Amino acid sequence: MSVASHTAEQITAVRLSGRPLVVCDVDEVVLSFIGPFETYLADSGFRLVARSYGLTGNIERLDDGTAIAQAEVGRLLDEFFARETARQRPVEGAIDALAALEAVADIVFLTNLPKAYRDTRAEMLVDHGVPYPVVANEGPKGPAVGRLAATGGRPVFFLDDSPSNIVSVRDAAAADHVIHFVADRRFFDLVDPIDGIALRSNSWTETGDFIRAAIDAATRKA
Ligand SMILES: [Mg+2]
Incomplete structure (x- = not known):
């Protein structure tokens, strides 16, 4: 599975600092959907x-x-x-958690969205106080995360609500820590646990703490 050309172009335009990388979905993770x-x-x-x-x-x-x-x-x-x-309003705790993580990591939004809506989506995230790069993807996210990870630092985190995206990134071994995040309580309760992932959560407090601890642990080892 390869990356669509318009997605590849957007990834090429993203400038990463070499710090740990957080690749984060938008709908139902950062914005209520x-x-x-x-x-x-x-x-x-x-x-x-x-x-x-x-x-x-x-x-x-x-x-x-x-x-x-x-x-x-x-x-x-x-x-x-x-x-x-x-x-669409921010998910509870999402904006504060991402802003805190920005001190120690690069953050990129990877959202499956028709590319015509990418700019509107990016402007909306800026308005909500999270002005990080937005990449519009289509199809499974494993290949796109692999490309981002190839140019960023470690560890790499991936957050998404969609089981198919979680499985795609897990199977591509594209991230060090795969986090299955579903903000909506009904759907969080309905979703089946997925093997081989780091965390399943509907809380940005828990998720932010997890990412921070994993970055601290990796920094101590380095
Ligand atoms: Mg989503």
Whole structure:
């Protein structure tokens, strides 16, 4: 699996200092996603039923309760990112934790998002006080994290809510510490534990402390 060319270009433009590297997803890790997306769905005549982890199969029409197909889920997501992302608020503790980590690490946001929305997303993160580089990716994140890690310092941390992204980065051995972070409590409870990762969390206090301790331990060893 390779990196899409537009993603590779963005990665090449990222300047890293050689300090430890934190590669962090955005939706449902730094910015709330499920809540605002549910509001958007309700306004559009749909609802999310948290029966299992994921969106496809869990979005129903309000009028007849039928689940909608993946293509329509994709269309709703696209509309949401085009029109509604201003409703996304920071996840509790995320901004403070990242700002504290910036003292000891490089931070890069790696977000699976249509590239047309990348700049809006980056401006929004700046407005929230986390002005770190934003890379818009598509597909599995393992290859993109591998590229970032190749030019950054160690240790490398990767945070994401999506099990497929977690597995992709774990299997690519692209990060030293893989952290499965799901802010939404219902989905955190629904998600299956994944083997071979460093931490599963829905708390930025716990996650920030974990990253800080791992950096301290690596610094002592060096
Ligand atoms: Mg996400």
